[in-house]
Amino acid sequence: MPEPIVFYDIPANVRGIAFSGNTLKTRFSLNYKGLPFKTVWVEYPDIARTCKELGIGPTGTWPDGSPMYTLPAIHDPSTGTSIANSTAIARYLDATYPDTPRVIPEGTEAFHEAFEEALAPTLVPHLLYIHFPAVYGRLNEASKAYFKAARESVLGGKMEQWSPLGSETREQQWVKLEAGLGRIERWLTADGKERRFFMGDKPSFADFVLGARLLGLKRAIGEEHKEWKRVEQWHGGRWARLLLSMEAYAT
Amino acid sequence: MPEPIVFYDIPANVRGIAFSGNTLKTRFSLNYKGLPFKTVWVEYPDIARTCKELGIGPTGTWPDGSPMYTLPAIHDPSTGTSIANSTAIARYLDATYPDTPRVIPEGTEAFHEAFEEALAPTLVPHLLYIHFPAVYGRLNEASKAYFKAARESVLGGKMEQWSPLGSETREQQWVKLEAGLGRIERWLTADGKERRFFMGDKPSFADFVLGARLLGLKRAIGEEHKEWKRVEQWHGGRWARLLLSMEAYAT
Numbered sequence: 001m002p003e004p005i006v007f008y009d010i011p012a013n014v015r016g017i018a019f020s021g022n023t024l025k026t027r028f029s030l031n032y033k034g035l036p037f038k039t040v041w042v043e044y045p046d047i048a049r050t051c052k053e054l055g056i057g058p059t060g061t062w063p064d065g066s067p068m069y070t071l072p073a074i075h076d077p078s079t080g081t082s083i084a085n086s087t088a089i090a091r092y093l094d095a096t097y098p099d100t101p102r103v104i105p106e107g108t109e110a111f112h113e114a115f116e117e118a119l120a121p122t123l124v125p126h127l128l129y130i131h132f133p134a135v136y137g138r139l140n141e142a143s144k145a146y147f148k149a150a151r152e153s154v155l156g157g158k159m160e161q162w163s164p165l166g167s168e169t170r171e172q173q174w175v176k177l178e179a180g181l182g183r184i185e186r187w188l189t190a191d192g193k194e195r196r197f198f199m200g201d202k203p204s205f206a207d208f209v210l211g212a213r214l215l216g217l218k219r220a221i222g223e224e225h226k227e228w229k230r231v232e233q234w235h236g237g238r239w240a241r242l243l244l245s246m247e248a249y250a251t
Numbered sequence: 252m253p254e255p256i257v258f259y260d261i262p263a264n265v266r267g268i269a270f271s272g273n274t275l276k277t278r279f280s281l282n283y284k285g286l287p288f289k290t291v292w293v294e295y296p297d298i299a300r301t302c303k304e305l306g307i308g309p310t311g312t313w314p315d316g317s318p319m320y321t322l323p324a325i326h327d328p329s330t331g332t333s334i335a336n337s338t339a340i341a342r343y344l345d346a347t348y349p350d351t352p353r354v355i356p357e358g359t360e361a362f363h364e365a366f367e368e369a370l371a372p373t374l375v376p377h378l379l380y381i382h383f384p385a386v387y388g389r390l391n392e393a394s395k396a397y398f399k400a401a402r403e404s405v406l407g408g409k410m411e412q413w414s415p416l417g418s419e420t421r422e423q424q425w426v427k428l429e430a431g432l433g434r435i436e437r438w439l440t441a442d443g444k445e446r447r448f449f450m451g452d453k454p455s456f457a458d459f460v461l462g463a464r465l466l467g468l469k470r471a472i473g474e475e476h477k478e479w480k481r482v483e484q485w486h487g488g489r490w491a492r493l494l495l496s497m498e499a500y501a502t
Contacts (some may be wrong), residue, residue: 091442104442107450111362111457113438118369187364191342191355199358206362 002097004036006075008050011041012138019135019220021127024212024250025086025205026072031249032203033093033100037074044143044150047071054082063153086212087116090205103205115198115206122183126176127213128155129162134220174227178234184210185235196245203246211246214239253348255287257326259301262292263389270386270471272378275463275501276337276456277323282500283454284344284351288325295394295401298322305333314404337463338367341456354456366449366457373434377427378464379406380413385471425478429485435461436486447496454497462497465490 007030009023016039018024030037042050048069051058058067073084076096083092090103104112132151136159139147148159155162163170188195198206214231221228232240258281260274267290269275281288293301299320302309309318324335327347334343341354355363383402387410390398399410406413414421439446449457465482472479483491 087441105358107356108359108362109442109444110438110446110449111359111366113441114366114369114457115362117373117434117438118365121372122368183368187361187368190338190364191360193360195361198361206365 002036002076002078004038004077005030006077007037007039008042008047008071008073008075009039010044010047010071010143011140012135013140014138017219019138019216020071021131021213021216022070022086023072024215025208026074026089027251028203028208028212028246028249029086029090029093029103029205030074031251032103032208033097035093035097035100042071043140044146051084056082056084059085062150086209087112087205090208101202103208105199105204108199108204112205116209118187119184119209122180123177123210123213126173126180127217129173130170130177131213131217131220133159133163134217138220174230177231181234181239185238188238196241203249207242207246208249211242215243215246215250218243253287253327253329255289255328256281257328258288258290259293259322259324259326260290261295261298261322261394262391263386264391265389268470270389270467271322272382272464272467273321273337274323275466276459277325277340278502279454279459279463279497279500280337280341280344280354280456281325282502283354283459284348286344286348286351293322294391295397302335307333307335310336313401337460338363338456341459352453354459356450356455359450359455363456367460369438370435370460373431374428374461374464377424377431378468380424381421381428382468382471384410384414385468389471425481428482432485432490436489439489447492454500458493458497459500462493466494466497466501469494 007026009018009027010020012019018027048067051069051073054073054075056069056073059070060068062068070084072086072089073082074089074092075082076092079096081092081096083089091109093100094102094104132147132155136144136148136151152159163173188198195201197203203211218228218231258277260269260278261271263270269278299318302320302324305324305326307320307324310321311319313319321335323337323340324333325340325343326333327343330347332343332347334340342360344351345353345355383398383406387395387398387402403410414424439449446452448454454462469479469482
């Protein structure tokens with residue numbers, strides 16, 4: 001049994017529950033592979049310092065040109081490796097633990113890249129305007145100001161105005177999100193076959209990417225909220241079923 | 252041995268050579284599978300009638316709302332099936348001839364859909380403005396007027412003005428095409444591994460889609476033309492090598 005991998009996630013005001021649509025991808029990956037891990041919770045203002053201490057470089061650049069450090073990140077004491085970015089982590093885990101189920105099955109590496117590029121315009125823009133303000137309401141005080149300023153620097157404007165509850169703007173975002181998910185449903189069903197996951201019966205990283213985005217949204221707006229109830233009705237209940245299938249990997 | 256499949260392709264002023272970036276996808280598929288076929292050459296103004304006679308419906312809609320009939324199409328005398336659209340044909344051939352190599356390997360069906368959606372904005376817009384006028388110069392008189400009017404109805408403006416040789420407009424299209432291919436190179440190499448085809452050593456429909464677009468362009472502008480020579484230098488010669496690998500399936 002290898003030493004537990006240290007998984008760096010972002011805490012919220014509900015203990016043990018994360019709302020980030022990115023860190024969940026790695027949580028799914030670790031659980032699916034059955035690799036032992038322990039979570040270290042890092043508030044937003046501490047992410048850069050944590051990564052630097054681990055020797056992990058930035059994963060991107062903020063609009064002002066400064067380096068962007070992000071979670072998820074892991075530290076694997078068995079190999080001494082520290083690494084950020086959910087896709088890079090998935091590749092690392094597949095390569096380092098070849099006896100565990102592959103998250104990115106051999107031969108699908110390039111398809112996974114194309115998938116993420118197809119997903120970005122289809123799903124992400126509409127989702128973020130709804131997701132970020134909902135996440136903001138779930139964060140600890142230690143993270144709130146940092147999170148708001150950082151997200152506003154990327155998306156522009158004021159977070160309060162992105163998607164006011166009950167506004168026509170928000171309604172349009174939901175409509176676009178439904179249309180975006182409709183395109184993804186088309187990818188999944190274009191050949192007339194029914195499949196639960198992208199590759200059929202077994203999940204792969206593509207499902208974790210999509211599932212993480214949707215589970216993050218569900219948790220942030222609240223599974224009992226009527227807006228989420230609406231999502232669960234879309235496309236014959238497909239997204240509700242997807243998240244149900246992935247519950248086992250969300251712990 | 253099954254009866255030869257009838258493959259409907261679009262002729263040009265060089266006998267036996269097609270320039271369409273769409274029909275080539277099916278030619279690659281048929282050859283890769285080793286299925287016997289014979290080509291029936293159909294001039295553009297005859298495509299709709301040919302499809303209707305075969306009982307094949309339109310694959311899309313023209314900007315004026317009228318039905319759009321397109322090639323490639325096949326008629327398979329062994330099953331009595333007639334079908335258009337290169338992806339639908341690939342699915343049909345995989346399902347009908349399970350002993351031949353799969354063009355869309357099991358488990359990659361949804362990935363192939365996402366791939367095509369990722370490819371469209373990355374490659375196609377910049378390519379068409381260059382490709383169509385070059386194809387026009389290669390068509391038989393029977394097809395020219397129809398082709399020009401049809402393409403202008405989709406892309407707008409006058410074909411002569413889309414991409415004049417030596418113009419700054421054209422130069423920008425080549426720059427964008429190079430950038431688009433750079434994104435595709437990133438999909439193929441993001442995990443640091445070298446792979447000839449999308450799935451590794453064996454081609455799949457994704458390679459046929461990309462290869463068809465590039466081979467169509469190469470043939471239309473001429474492989475000796477300095478513009479094509481430039482493409483062959485891009486990204487370490489990757490695209491020249493891809494087409495070399497696919498020559499065997501282009502006959």
